Amino acid sequence: MSPNGATEESIVAQRTNRLIHETSPYLRQHAHNPVDWYPWGEAALERARRENKPILLSVGYSACHWCHVMERESFENEAIARLMNEQFVNIKVDREERPDVDHVYMNAVQMLTGRGGWPMTVFLTPDGKPFYGGTYFPPEDRHGLPGFPRVLTAVAQAYAQKPNEIAKTVGEVMAALERLEAPRPAAHALDADVVVRAAHHLAGSYDETFGGLGQAPKFPNATVLELFLRVYYGSGERRVLEMVLHTLRQMARGGMYDQLGGGFHRYSVDARWLVPHFEKMLYDNAQLVPLYLAAYQVSGEAFFAGIARETLDYVGREMRDPGGGFYSTQDADSEGVEGKFFLWDVAEVRQVLGDDAAEIACRYWDISEPGNFERRNILHVTLDVEQLARLFRRDADTINRLLEDSRTRLLAVREQRVKPHRDDKILTAWNGLMISAFAKGAEVLDDERYARMAVDAVTFIEATLQRGDRLLSTYKDGTAKLNGYLDDYAFFIAALLDVFELVQERHYLDRATALADSMIGHFWDAAAGGFFFTSDDHETLIVRSKPVFDGSIPSGNSVAAHDLLRLYHYTERAEYLDRAEAVLRLFAGPMHEQPFGVSRMLCSLDFFVRQPREIVLVGSRAAAATKTLLRQLRHVFVPNRTLTVVDPACADQLPAFIRGKTPIDGQPTVYVCHNKTCSAPVTTWADIRPLLDGK
Numbered sequence: 001m002s003p004n005g006a007t008e009e010s011i012v013a014q015r016t017n018r019l020i021h022e023t024s025p026y027l028r029q030h031a032h033n034p035v036d037w038y039p040w041g042e043a044a045l046e047r048a049r050r051e052n053k054p055i056l057l058s059v060g061y062s063a064c065h066w067c068h069v070m071e072r073e074s075f076e077n078e079a080i081a082r083l084m085n086e087q088f089v090n091i092k093v094d095r096e097e098r099p100d101v102d103h104v105y106m107n108a109v110q111m112l113t114g115r116g117g118w119p120m121t122v123f124l125t126p127d128g129k130p131f132y133g134g135t136y137f138p139p140e141d142r143h144g145l146p147g148f149p150r151v152l153t154a155v156a157q158a159y160a161q162k163p164n165e166i167a168k169t170v171g172e173v174m175a176a177l178e179r180l181e182a183p184r185p186a187a188h189a190l191d192a193d194v195v196v197r198a199a200h201h202l203a204g205s206y207d208e209t210f211g212g213l214g215q216a217p218k219f220p221n222a223t224v225l226e227l228f229l230r231v232y233y234g235s236g237e238r239r240v241l242e243m244v245l246h247t248l249r250q251m252a253r254g255g256m257y258d259q260l261g262g263g264f265h266r267y268s269v270d271a272r273w274l275v276p277h278f279e280k281m282l283y284d285n286a287q288l289v290p291l292y293l294a295a296y297q298v299s300g301e302a303f304f305a306g307i308a309r310e311t312l313d314y315v316g317r318e319m320r321d322p323g324g325g326f327y328s329t330q331d332a333d334s335e336g337v338e339g340k341f342f343l344w345d346v347a348e349v350r351q352v353l354g355d356d357a358a359e360i361a362c363r364y365w366d367i368s369e370p371g372n373f374e375r376r377n378i379l380h381v382t383l384d385v386e387q388l389a390r391l392f393r394r395d396a397d398t399i400n401r402l403l404e405d406s407r408t409r410l411l412a413v414r415e416q417r418v419k420p421h422r423d424d425k426i427l428t429a430w431n432g433l434m435i436s437a438f439a440k441g442a443e444v445l446d447d448e449r450y451a452r453m454a455v456d457a458v459t460f461i462e463a464t465l466q467r468g469d470r471l472l473s474t475y476k477d478g479t480a481k482l483n484g485y486l487d488d489y490a491f492f493i494a495a496l497l498d499v500f501e502l503v504q505e506r507h508y509l510d511r512a513t514a515l516a517d518s519m520i521g522h523f524w525d526a527a528a529g530g531f532f533f534t535s536d537d538h539e540t541l542i543v544r545s546k547p548v549f550d551g552s553i554p555s556g557n558s559v560a561a562h563d564l565l566r567l568y569h570y571t572e573r574a575e576y577l578d579r580a581e582a583v584l585r586l587f588a589g590p591m592h593e594q595p596f597g598v599s600r601m602l603c604s605l606d607f608f609v610r611q612p613r614e615i616v617l618v619g620s621r622a623a624a625a626t627k628t629l630l631r632q633l634r635h636v637f638v639p640n641r642t643l644t645v646v647d648p649a650c651a652d653q654l655p656a657f658i659r660g661k662t663p664i665d666g667q668p669t670v671y672v673c674h675n676k677t678c679s680a681p682v683t684t685w686a687d688i689r690p691l692l693d694g695k
Helices: 008-013 025-029 042-051 065-075 078-087 099-113 148-161 163-180 192-203 222-235 238-253 282-299 302-318 346-353 355-365 385-392 396-414 428-445 448-464 486-503 506-523 556-571 574-586 588-593 595-610 624-634 648-653 685-692
Strands: 037-039 055-060 089-094 120-124 130-134 470-476 479-483 613-618 641-646 669-674
Touching (some): 037 042, 055 065, 055 099, 065 078, 065 148, 078 148, 099 120, 099 130, 099 163, 130 163, 192 588, 192 595, 222 282, 222 595, 238 282, 238 302, 282 428, 302 428, 302 448, 355 385, 385 396, 428 448, 470 506, 486 556, 486 641, 506 574, 556 595, 556 641, 574 595, 624 641, 669 685
Parallel strands (some): 055 089
Antiparallel strands (some): 055 120
């Protein structure tokens, strides 16, 4: 009997299953499969134990192209569904709602097969322990992959007939998982040389031609690029800066960037950033915006500021809930075809723009009759505007205006197409990343719209996903649920600190402090140090994860350590510094030995060893001269920084260590402290600017 009182037979007969009662768009997409799906929970596990059936765990997310393919080929197939229902208890999980479940079983699949990804298919004993797994399986033997029915039959037979072998595999996997989740501090130095050596090691994989690391498929690797920028700031090493700037240019000129609507797709399947996996993820765009803003600060090139602005505008236009939060993803597919929404052919462009403008637009975005993707065209930039101007014997301003008009008109026509599905659940962690992006955009681009969006999103999270000093993880259709994970706390604390530095209102700092205390209270491992991924009152899984390695988002431990370091320098609470250092020491081994997987932790180490510039601006906030100095301060790239504006009229609202700093001769005045040494008070930009230099 199901929770709503229907029999097992009637559920299948109605052509809906238990997933119809879920809020996750991904789970609801599978609610009409003939598979007798359960959501993750005790009901499924209890049935597996009662009937002594193995569990088939399928994990994916709504924007995943190959998840849709496997659904169409296998989960909608009556014969395959019948085999699944007869032999297994079937559980479907949205990895974005349950990253705890995804993390544990993805580690298991990688141990069993040497690779991972989504859709993820894992076979478990009735007590939830993995013994076999993989990713996508086709409906029949194809391209060296076994057909899903053959896999199902073989696994069911092995479970029934070879219990000793299953038990041996389970024991080996569980032992490996427990070792992975129980790191121990290593006797490695924590110094700036570790950061520099790691960056140089990673630079060995740099693609000199197209930028980025390695070859196809190619990911943005935002945390690695952030590490390179930090090394440049500290050393002045021009080569690592050029790696970042070249990579960011190539990505933004390629098909991985939406040339009409702004925003980045997930990754490129080729080495030159041309053909993307077309889904758009909130977290990718949230991490790339600060990189483009930093590139603008360092280089002064308006191009980078333009990409950051277009990306923020895309998110504000298409991924923002009316209440202020941000949606999760946009699908790769529309009308059942991958990338269809984004593709063009020459005839369409001519119809929209006319022959003259179409010729220039097609040359600029490489739109040709043969096409560059399945006989159609992914827009990407092939020429600079100056080259285009010479080619068509026009001046650059005319070409720029023509291209901008073409972009506007093509986008308007594209908006009439059937759009990709949007997953409109709101995740606290990913919203934290995007709030930080909007706060940085407001600072660097001096745009009040972005400030309002950052503040509104904080208000939304606090109103819908916060209960006292505790966070929930996901919100959809008026329902907030699931205990917050480490990422929810770490990323939202970072967002609160970024908004504090933006608007300079003390209550944001106080809220960040309260949540940090809650994070320590519920996630800290008192025995070994570091933060668990789940809280002390969370559902018990087969192991309690303590993640360090970055995936598509930074590891929660790396961001939590950075949060605590920032809070220490604002509050002077030694506990924050001690715990941050404990995290860094716990994961010192991977920082020395596996820098690619822990590049965000290395960024936190950089903050720890180099120490921040603690910038205090004293002056009336309403005064034009104060605003000018603040704008200048924000336009300089200083990766390790605290920033506080002290209005003499309300100095009592600020932390104690800032009090006593006064303006000189009635002018707005800047103090810059570093490594427990403060500069003399300065009032002119010519004197302030050298104090911000990292070299």
